[in-house]
Amino acid sequence: MSFAPIKGRRRGLRTRIVLYTSAVIGVTLAAAFLWSVYNLRMVLQDRNDAFLRHELDEFSGALSDGRGDSHEHQDDPLELLRHEAAAGVDAGLLVLLKHDGLTEGFPEGAAVRSFEQAAETAEPDAAPHTVAVAGIAAGVRMVCVEIAVPSEKSSEKSGGKTGGKNWTVILGLPLTESEQTVASFNTRLAAGSALFLAAAVLGGLFLTRQALQPVADSIAAARRLNPADLTARLPRTEAGDELDLLAVTVNDLLDRVARNHEQVVQFTADASHELRGPLSAMQAAIEVTLQQPRSNSDYQDLLATMGEQCHRLADLVNDLLLLAKADAGQIELQRAPVDLADLVAEVVETYRPLAEEQDVSLETPASDRLVCLGDRMRLLQLTMNLVDNAVKFTPRGGKVCIKLAARDAAACLTVEDTGIGIAADHLSRIFERFYQVDESRSADGTGLGLSICRWVATAHGGTIEAASEPGRGTSFRVMIPNVVDELGSVAGQQ
Numbered sequence: 001m002s003f004a005p006i007k008g009r010r011r012g013l014r015t016r017i018v019l020y021t022s023a024v025i026g027v028t029l030a031a032a033f034l035w036s037v038y039n040l041r042m043v044l045q046d047r048n049d050a051f052l053r054h055e056l057d058e059f060s061g062a063l064s065d066g067r068g069d070s071h072e073h074q075d076d077p078l079e080l081l082r083h084e085a086a087a088g089v090d091a092g093l094l095v096l097l098k099h100d101g102l103t104e105g106f107p108e109g110a111a112v113r114s115f116e117q118a119a120e121t122a123e124p125d126a127a128p129h130t131v132a133v134a135g136i137a138a139g140v141r142m143v144c145v146e147i148a149v150p151s152e153k154s155s156e157k158s159g160g161k162t163g164g165k166n167w168t169v170i171l172g173l174p175l176t177e178s179e180q181t182v183a184s185f186n187t188r189l190a191a192g193s194a195l196f197l198a199a200a201v202l203g204g205l206f207l208t209r210q211a212l213q214p215v216a217d218s219i220a221a222a223r224r225l226n227p228a229d230l231t232a233r234l235p236r237t238e239a240g241d242e243l244d245l246l247a248v249t250v251n252d253l254l255d256r257v258a259r260n261h262e263q264v265v266q267f268t269a270d271a272s273h274e275l276r277g278p279l280s281a282m283q284a285a286i287e288v289t290l291q292q293p294r295s296n297s298d299y300q301d302l303l304a305t306m307g308e309q310c311h312r313l314a315d316l317v318n319d320l321l322l323l324a325k326a327d328a329g330q331i332e333l334q335r336a337p338v339d340l341a342d343l344v345a346e347v348v349e350t351y352r353p354l355a356e357e358q359d360v361s362l363e364t365p366a367s368d369r370l371v372c373l374g375d376r377m378r379l380l381q382l383t384m385n386l387v388d389n390a391v392k393f394t395p396r397g398g399k400v401c402i403k404l405a406a407r408d409a410a411a412c413l414t415v416e417d418t419g420i421g422i423a424a425d426h427l428s429r430i431f432e433r434f435y436q437v438d439e440s441r442s443a444d445g446t447g448l449g450l451s452i453c454r455w456v457a458t459a460h461g462g463t464i465e466a467a468s469e470p471g472r473g474t475s476f477r478v479m480i481p482n483v484v485d486e487l488g489s490v491a492g493q494q
């Protein structure tokens with residue numbers, strides 16, 4: 001028998017498991033990555049917005065209650081605002097102060113001019129939002145507020161130049177630093193994820209190799225199995241897991257297959273041996289007869305001998321065929337009510353001449369009518385086998401008794417003899433095929449009779465058992481269920 005190479009397929013399974021788990025880990029990592037970056041951005045944005053609001057409060061507070069670090073500008077709102085703007089610039093802000101179409105930007109430079117353009121449409125009191133500003137790739141977070149300035153203060157200090165009442169303050173926080181934080185976080189997270197994924201793939205490869213090792217060992221053990229050597233067994237993991245259970249189940253199956261194979265081999269050897277006996281006898285008789293010219297009566301004797309051996313061969317082949325068919329479940333019993341007393345009487349009639357010839361008394365005590373549902377031909381075969389053995393193994397002057405009784409809704413057939421008996425170590429094996437206690441005493445037997453008896457009993461749902469005492473006799477008891485009562489219904493059934 002040759003095996004298709006399956007190494008590649010096993011590798012494929014391992015690779016697939018690693019690929020699937022790595023894909024799941026990869027997708028999970030990517031999702032966690034995106035979620036972390038999104039949340040980091042949100043946290044940074046909240047902090048930036050809080051910072052911008054706090055700075056705006058500083059502007060409003062400076063004007064409304066006149067506080068501020070510089071006492072010298074307490075009565076000049078514009079100077080107060082400029083002072084706050086300078087403080088905002090120190091904190092990293094871009095500041096625009098708007099009044100009556102005039103705009104002052106802090107700190108001086110290109111950045112604040114770009115911010116001024118971007119903030120042209122800024123609406124006071126709108127929520128903080130990000131605007132694109134030329135020269136600042138990350139954009140600028142912007143807030144805008146209108147601050148009321150007492151008009152007399154405003155007009156007198158500005159000399160009429162700033163005569164309005166409301167000032168617009170626009171603060172911008174360049175997001176460059178936040179973006180750098182996010183970029184640095186991204187780099188670290190990506191590097192960590194790549195390392196984690198690589199470790200997961202390598203770990204996955206190692207673990208799947210370990211996990212599939214018992215399967216590889218089982219395949220190797222299974223490959224060693226062949227009809228000539230059925231001793232190999234799958235290795236157990238002893239972990240009590242599914243693989244271990246599979247190994248135990250397959251090993252049990254292999255035990256049964258090995259036992260069955262052994263029986264088949266033994267059966268074939270025994271059958272060949274039994275078939276060779278009559279064939280050898282015929283061959284020898286023919287050779288001896290042909291050695292010299294013979295009379296007609298010699299040839300008739302030869303033919304008679306050959307006839308007997310042919311008869312034995314036919315019996316043997318029939319028995320073998322019957323058991324083979326029984327094993328294959330190909331025999332269907334022809335069930336019908338069988339009058340067992342009538343059947344026993346028929347067997348006694350058949351064997352009485354032989355029993356008388358061997359000076360063995362054949363008795364059957366009168367019994368009540370006992371009818372069971374069964375196959376008459378098979379039950380007759382069973383009873384004849386038992387009586388045949390009893391007469392055969394009972395010396396002259398002995399007795400064979402066939403009893404019939406109803407017991408527990410079953411018919412109990414007992415065949416007792418006062419014959420040679422069977423020793424205990426043989427008794428347990430006499431139902432085995434071809435088993436004969438003493439082949440020389442069973443020359444005309446095949447060792448299949450009791451195997452057939454057991455099959456007939458079990459096929460009827462019954463049992464057969466033997467008890468014996470060497471030198472005192474043997475008793476076979478057959479229980480056949482499905483006794484039929486007077487009305488024709490099976491006992492124990494509705």
Ligand code: ADP
Pocket residue numbers: 385389390393417419420421422430435436437438442444445446447448449450451474
């Ligand atoms: P066989 O064709 O040899 O009779 P069986 O299967 O009928 O084969 O019986 C198997 C063996 O059991 C016999 O060879 C014999 O040794 C033993 N045996 C069966 N019945 C009896 C009996 N009534 N008394 C003693 N030995 C018996």
